[in-house]
Amino acid sequence: MLIVERAYRGAVEEQFADALYFVRELHRQSGGVELALRGPAAGYAVQTDRRPALRIAGRPLDRLPDPRRSVQQLLDDGVAVWAEEPDLVALGATAPARLIPGVRCLAEHELASRWPTYARVWFF
Amino acid sequence: MVWTVPPTDVLLKVLGAPHHTELVTTLFRLAEALLDRGATVQVWTCAEATGLTRAALGDSKPPDLTDRAVDHPSTARLVRELLTGAPDRMSWYVCRFCSVDRGAAEQIPEVRVRPAARFWEHVLAADKTVVLGVC
Numbered sequence: 055m056l057i058v059e060r061a062y063r064g065a066v067e068e069q070f071a072d073a074l075y076f077v078r079e080l081h082r083q084s085g086g087v088e089l090a091l092r093g094p095a096a097g098y099a100v101q102t103d104r105r106p107a108l109r110i111a112g113r114p115l116d117r118l119p120d121p122r123r124s125v126q127q128l129l130d131d132g133v134a135v136w137a138e139e140p141d142l143v144a145l146g147a148t149a150p151a152r153l154i155p156g157v158r159c160l161a162e163h164e165l166a167s168r169w170p171t172y173a174r175v176w177f178f
Numbered sequence: 179m180v181w182t183v184p185p186t187d188v189l190l191k192v193l194g195a196p197h198h199t200e201l202v203t204t205l206f207r208l209a210e211a212l213l214d215r216g217a218t219v220q221v222w223t224c225a226e227a228t229g230l231t232r233a234a235l236g237d238s239k240p241p242d243l244t245d246r247a248v249d250h251p252s253t254a255r256l257v258r259e260l261l262t263g264a265p266d267r268m269s270w271y272v273c274r275f276c277s278v279d280r281g282a283a284e285q286i287p288e289v290r291v292r293p294a295a296r297f298w299e300h301v302l303a304a305d306k307t308v309v310l311g312v313c
Binding site: 062063064065066067068069070071078079108109110111112113115117 | 196197198199200201202203206207210239240242243244245248250251253256259260262263264
């Protein structure tokens with residue numbers, strides 16, 4: 055179980071190499087991980103139609119982290135993705151309804167109660 | 179002739195580390211927006227921010243293992259392009275103490291490494307100082 059809490063850790067520095075990029079690679083190497091999104095990172099599981107663009111010195115940076123696309127890739131790879139419901143609600147009343155299909159909701163405190171079922175629990 | 183800090187409209191002083199928050203993205207966006215408006219800008223980096231222009235970064239990030247064909251610019255290259263795109267209006271200074279203290283003494287040639295004891299000259303040379311981040 056990989057738990058991601060901190061979100062948006064530097065689009066310009068990270069570009070393709072954000073935390074979810076390495077979750078995908080760990081899933082490949084380990085044979086299977088699950089991902090829990092909580093805190094600000096719960097927003098990674100919420101669909102949005104707005105993706106800001108960035109240009110520096112005339113250069114468009116079009117490969118910045120796209121966490122929603124990454125979450126979809128993880129789901130396609132077979133990763134079970136969870137999001138904590140209280141953190142989704144904190145993002146706005148409509149956020150839980152805009153969850154990326156396939157992402158599962160966790161009730162408050164449910165995540166910790168599931169820890170014994172995992173061989174390893176990493177804050178990532 | 180003794181070099182003096184060229185006056186600018188704005189000094190962006192940057193503390194804090196890359197890869198933690200959107201601090202660096204904000205820095206680039208602010209600098210770009212100021213240049214777009216015709217302003218003169220100087221950046222002074224301290225602490226971990228001195229690593230943004232570390233020479234060892236090279237021009238590109240390590241390759242994306244899922245798509246090796248795409249070139250991803252390093253922050254050092256982005257700073258270089260920012261400087262070469264506005265050579266008379268943009269300058270980038272790096273605190274010597276901080277860069278040496280963090281193993282980032284080797285900097286790209288386009289930036290100017292300055293003694294920490296000269297920092298206030300940069301504040302005085304700017305109409306407005308904006309500080310981003312904390313150590």
